[in-house]
Amino acid sequence: MSVMKSYGAGLRSAGSRPGLSLLLWFFNLVFAGIVAFVFTGIFSRAFNGSLVLDSLRQCVDLNILLEFITGQIGSLGQLSRTLILLLLIFAVAQAFFAGGILNVLLRGRGGRTGEIFFAGGGRYFGRFLRLIIYSIPLWIGCFFIYLPISFVLGLWAADPDQEMLGFILILVRIGCVLVLINAVRMVLDYARIGIVQEDSPAVARALIAALRFVAVRPGQTFGLYYLWMLTGGLIFAGYIVLQSAFPKTAPAAVSLGFLITQAHILIRSGLRIGLLAGQADLFRRRAGRSTKSVQGPGRQGDDRLEQAEDGVDRDPDELEGEEKQPDQGEQDQGQQGQGPAEHQQDEPQ
Numbered sequence: 001m002s003v004m005k006s007y008g009a010g011l012r013s014a015g016s017r018p019g020l021s022l023l024l025w026f027f028n029l030v031f032a033g034i035v036a037f038v039f040t041g042i043f044s045r046a047f048n049g050s051l052v053l054d055s056l057r058q059c060v061d062l063n064i065l066l067e068f069i070t071g072q073i074g075s076l077g078q079l080s081r082t083l084i085l086l087l088l089i090f091a092v093a094q095a096f097f098a099g100g101i102l103n104v105l106l107r108g109r110g111g112r113t114g115e116i117f118f119a120g121g122g123r124y125f126g127r128f129l130r131l132i133i134y135s136i137p138l139w140i141g142c143f144f145i146y147l148p149i150s151f152v153l154g155l156w157a158a159d160p161d162q163e164m165l166g167f168i169l170i171l172v173r174i175g176c177v178l179v180l181i182n183a184v185r186m187v188l189d190y191a192r193i194g195i196v197q198e199d200s201p202a203v204a205r206a207l208i209a210a211l212r213f214v215a216v217r218p219g220q221t222f223g224l225y226y227l228w229m230l231t232g233g234l235i236f237a238g239y240i241v242l243q244s245a246f247p248k249t250a251p252a253a254v255s256l257g258f259l260i261t262q263a264h265i266l267i268r269s270g271l272r273i274g275l276l277a278g279q280a281d282l283f284r285r286r287a288g289r290s291t292k293s294v295q296g297p298g299r300q301g302d303d304r305l306e307q308a309e310d311g312v313d314r315d316p317d318e319l320e321g322e323e324k325q326p327d328q329g330e331q332d333q334g335q336q337g338q339g340p341a342e343h344q345q346d347e348p349q
Contacts, residue, residue: 002220002282002285003220003223003224003227003282005281005285006224006278006279006281006282006285007224007227007228007278009277009278009281010228010273010274010275010276010277010278010279010281011274011278012277013105013273013274013277013278014270014271014273014274014277015270017104017105017113017273019113019114020101020104020113020117020269020273021266021269021270021273022266022269023113023114023117024097024101024269024272024273025262025265025266025269027093027097028265028269029262029265031090031093035086038082038086039082091132092129095125095128095129095131095132096121096122096125096128097121098124098128098192098276099120099121099122099123099124099125099127099128099192099196100116100117100118100119100120100121101117101120101272101273101276102120102124102192102193102196102276102280103116103117103119103120103121103123103124103196104116104117104120105273105276105277105280106193106196106197106280107120107196108120120196124192124195124196127195127201127203128192128195130203131188131191131192131195131203131206131207132188134203134204134207135184135187135188135207138184138187138211139184142180142181142183142184145180146176146177146180149173149176150173150176153169153172153173156169182225182226182229183214183222186214186221186222186225186279187207187210187211187214188207188210189210189275189276189279190210190213190214190221190279190283191203191206191207191209191210191211192206193210193276193279193280193283194206194209194210194283197280197283197284213283220282221279221282224278224279224282225275225279228271228274228275228278231271232268232271235264235267235268235271236264239260239261239264242260243257243260243261
């Protein structure tokens with residue numbers, strides 16, 4: 001039930017913050033524009049005068065990849081260097097975006113969404129970059145975990161006559177790689193949540209705590225993560241169906257396809273917010289109550305909100321019993337206050 005509660009909390013957080021989703025959509029649009037500008041120049045120089053591009057107007061033609069690889073060695077090297085550079089820029093940008101999103105989700109009560117987002121992105125940017133560096137041993141560990149799995153699967157696929165089995169095992173290998181990658185990404189998410197929630201500069205300690213949190217609760221953490229993955233997969237399937245429902249041969253159809261794509265990117269931004277909000281809710285439910293957070297601006301309001309949420313989740317009979325039971329401290333103060341007065345009244349003047 002904790003997984004479903006956290007999933008619902010993530011949905012509510014994503015739905016209640018449309019401004020944050022729009023902000024992420026805008027950054028995706030800007031980044032996509034930069035990528036399109038860079039790669040358009042590379043592909044234009046590589047395929048200048050080629051007739052293979054004409055077939056792309058009607059359907060996907062894989063011959064374009066063959067022509068690019070075999071005939072454009074120089075462009076291929078430039079493309080590889082540009083792709084690596086863009087991936088580094090994307091990783092750095094993700095560190096900034098994660099800080100902004102979590103600052104809005106965990107410390108963003110009051111104030112404008114944009115101000116809180118940029119403040120959080122700048123505040124936690126250095127810590128999240130260090131977190132990427134500290135996570136290198138996790139990636140290396142995943143590689144060594146995958147090696148024996150790949151070896152065993154290779155033994156099963158040694159028979160060349162069983163082509164179907166070999167194809168299935170290739171899919172199994174891809175699935176194992178995705179599970180390991182998602183496991184590390186999930187640990188990093190909980191580490192970022194712990195850093196922002198406690199406002200702590202101890203990045204290595206937050207990473208170890210997140211790794212312990214996932215290892216102790218694999219069912220809940222993986223269940224919540226893949227529930228959001230399933231949600232994103234269903235939305236992506238609907239997006240593919242809509243895009244394939246009509247041919248993109250007219251300007252109006254191309255414009256409609258572009259609008260559908262932008263709506264899909266906006267929904268994906270909301271999914272990212274919902275995933276982090278759900279993970280933060282699960283982290284607070286299971287680990288946040290047993291650890292003392294560092295007091296910071298707005299933390300007292302957070303404590304009052306948690307106390308109110310605890311009161312909502314508790315049994316009504318228990319609350320009624322607490323209302324009827326007088327406070328012990330008030331009784332002690334009353335007894336201490338009445339004692340000297342009664343004693344003075346009994347003494348003769």
